[in-house]
Amino acid sequence: MKASPLDGESLGQVTFLRVRGTLDASNADDFSHALASHLAHAEVTETHAVLDMTDMYLSSAAAVRALDQVTRGLAAAGRPLPTVQPRPHVREALRLAGLPGIRPHATVESALRGLRDAPDTGPVTAPADLPHPPAVGDLHAEVRGLRAKLRSSALIGVAQGILVERYGLPGAAVAFDLLSGASQHCNVPVRVLASAVVTTPPPGRAPAWSEHPPVPTAPFLRRADVSPVERRRVLDAAALEALAVTGARSVDLLCVQEAQDTLVLEARCNLGEAFADEFAEVSHVRAPCTVAHSTLRRVVVESVATDPVFAGPRMREVLLAEGTRSLYCAPLIGEAGTSVGVVSAHWPAAGRWLSGPQERALETLARDVATWHEWYRRSIVADALDHLHRRARPCTG
Incomplete structure (x- = not known):
């Protein structure tokens, strides 16, 4: 991780944190401490921080969790960390994890505009004590969960495309909202519903969906x-x-x-x-x-x-x-x-x-x-x- 000053014009000084390489379970703890240290220094010097993940690879859930641990306090203060991360797999991993302390941007210019437009909510203090590294069992479960989400995302994407074409929806986001809404309303996992969308003929070419068999009494x-x-x-x-x-x-x-x-x-x-x-x-x-x-x-x-x-x-x-x-x-x-x-x-x-x-x-x-x-x-x-x-x-x- 390399910190460089950047002139943010009306923003004043900006600390630009460039991260290169692969972040995984073996170095996630070191990354947490390094990022926390840079955020603390930015706070003391009253500068803004921008995290550049352009040349960074995330290879485990431990990496995502490390990022969440350091930035969660920023989310609570209403000032999530601007993050430049155009790599598709990084965008997808952060989107699936839903980290509240990260605000992703495609470019540096977009990140700086976001800082200019953000309301001044006062100083943000980086966490003084980082949480203990998660237990190995927790990391394994988290890795499995992230992999499952990545596997499901392809299936859900196909279902979104079918819904967009079938109903003439304005975009994939609307299709996903409909999928997740039906999933919550009927308590059916999204991946199960997405699979049904892909394999079930549209209305008019299939038997009525309301014809239910008897309730099982096994x-x-x-x-x-x-x-x-x-x-x-x-x-x-x-x-x-x-x-x-x-x-x-x-x-x-x-x-x-x-x-x-x-x-x-x-x-x-x-x-x-x-x-x-x-x-x-x-x-x-x-x-x-x-x-x-x-x-x-x-x-x-x-x-x-x-x-x-x-x-x-x-x-x-x-x-x-x-x-x-x-x-x-x-x-x-x-x-x-x-x-x-x-x-x-x-x-x-x-x-x-x-x-x-x-x-x-x-x-x-x-x-x-x-x-x-x-x-x-x-x-x-x-x-x-x-x-x-x-x-x-x-x-x-």
Whole structure:
């Protein structure tokens, strides 16, 4: 990080902070302290600060978090840090993170104009004591969250384009507002709704969205006392039920994301961050879950260490590191005869561990989860599509 004075004309002196290189978990703490020191110096000398990220790369959520830690106080004071960062991946990362202490600009001139136009809210003090670095587990979870957002952004972008064309909307921002509004109104994740927009024919070429199947009454829903409309709780309850009926050490549950034909990790029990990172999204890779999904048949892996079902070493290594030595993967096959996901039970020893009754119990649970998934898609997601349609039509005028 290099600080240079800059003549801001009517602004007086401006401290121009140029950052070059890659910011990741290994140097995020040093970056935090350096930026805080420069901001404190700018405060003492009564100069403005502008952060130039033109030659900077963000390669982890720890980098974004470090930036947030130092600038959050500026947001509270109403004077976010002007930031010049034209690189597309940096703009996207900061947009997704929604940092309140950062005000992005495409050029230096734009940043200086923003300073001139900003009201004088008094002195801003940089934080005296930086927070302790986040725990490793928190960083892993944050990295996964950022990666998930980046993966979803492409799908959401496609859905925005479809909505703009379908309804003649003035732009992608209006389309996103409609998507997020319908998501909140019907309590459907934005990525799930976006996938439905991409895969569902427009009104007039598809069956009525209001034709809902009967509400599922699966035993695992009753035992967990979970409403079928609560997607997250239903999937968590299904994973816990799988753990109970199989006696396995750990369980994971993946659901299909139709628009991209991928399996997305939705729930896990007793599996760590490395597993969650590796299996967050599984697509076009030969693995037990993808084989079960594509063949509509259960897959039994008696030895994770030696079974040739894995296309590459990475998934095998992650499973072994988690203590998984054998697997049982059951596809979630609904009434339509297609797979909507996979539930997998893990054991810490090689062999074939499920008894006949346990096999039947897991496959019954798999059918129940698939039935719920189809109901949710044809009812709750359909309601969100209908809400989106009704809200979008007035925009065409």
